[in-house]
Amino acid sequence: MENNDILIRLRYALDIKDVDMVGIFKLGGVQLTKEQVKKILTKLTEEEIEETEDYLKCNDRMLESFLNGFITFKRGPQQSKPGQSTNTVPTNNAKDHVNNMLLKKLKVALQLKTEDMLDILDDGGIAVSKGELGAILRKPGHRNYKECGDNFARKFLKGLTVRYRDVD
Known part of the structure; x- marks a missing residue:
């Protein structure tokens, strides 16, 4: 995508x-x-x-x-801790797939729990287990890491539409 x-x-x-x-x-x-x-x-x-x-x-x-x-x-802006740099430069390296990054960052931005994400995916028309979602949210290089496909990301965005726009 x-x-x-x-x-x-x-x-x-x-x-x-x-x-x-x-x-x-x-x-x-x-x-x-x-x-x-x-x-x-x-x-x-x-x-x-x-x-x-x-x-x-x-x-x-x-x-x-x-x-x-x-x-x-x-x-809101993150409160920096003493000794912590205030680096806002994107950190995405080639290892992390764009769709994986999308899901991770939306989870943080919208303060979603795993159950919320599973419900959103269900609203989008795809049934996923907690383990499968966990594999997508892992860091690249982890033995259980799984790359998020375009269809999966598309269904997640469709589920967001259903949830936040009241569209069926």
């Missing part, structure tokens, strides 16, 4: 306004204008992308910055 598609679905599911999107990107350390955000949120086919300049591709770093900003937006 493309990062732009993830942002489009997340914006719809949680009913985030354009102005808030700009603010969330800013909280994550990415300066974008409202017009640039609209270009990111434009849904186009592959052919239309090649033909138009009204499209801005969201890379993994931008998506992670947005998700970090979303955590700050929903939970």
Whole structure:
């Protein structure tokens, strides 16, 4: 799933306004204008992308910055402990799959418990065990780590839509 598609679905599911999107990107350390955000949120086919300049591709770093900003937006700025650096630079390395990062960061931002995530996935139309979800939320390199597929992430975003927008 493309990062732009993830942002489009997340914006719809949680009913985030354009102005808030700009603010969330800013909280994550990415300066974008409202017009640039609209270009990111434009849904186009592959052919239309090649033909138009009204499209801005969201890379993994931008998506992670947005998700970090979303955590700050929903939970407020983190209080730093003495001796702790205030590093807000995205930390995603190539090992962590984008969909895994998406689920982890949304879990933190929305303060979801494992049971909440299982209910959201059920609302999205997929039945998952606690063990399967735990494997997706693990760090890359852990022996039980499992990469989150596009369908799984899509169903999670659909479940968020059902939960937060009262859509059936």
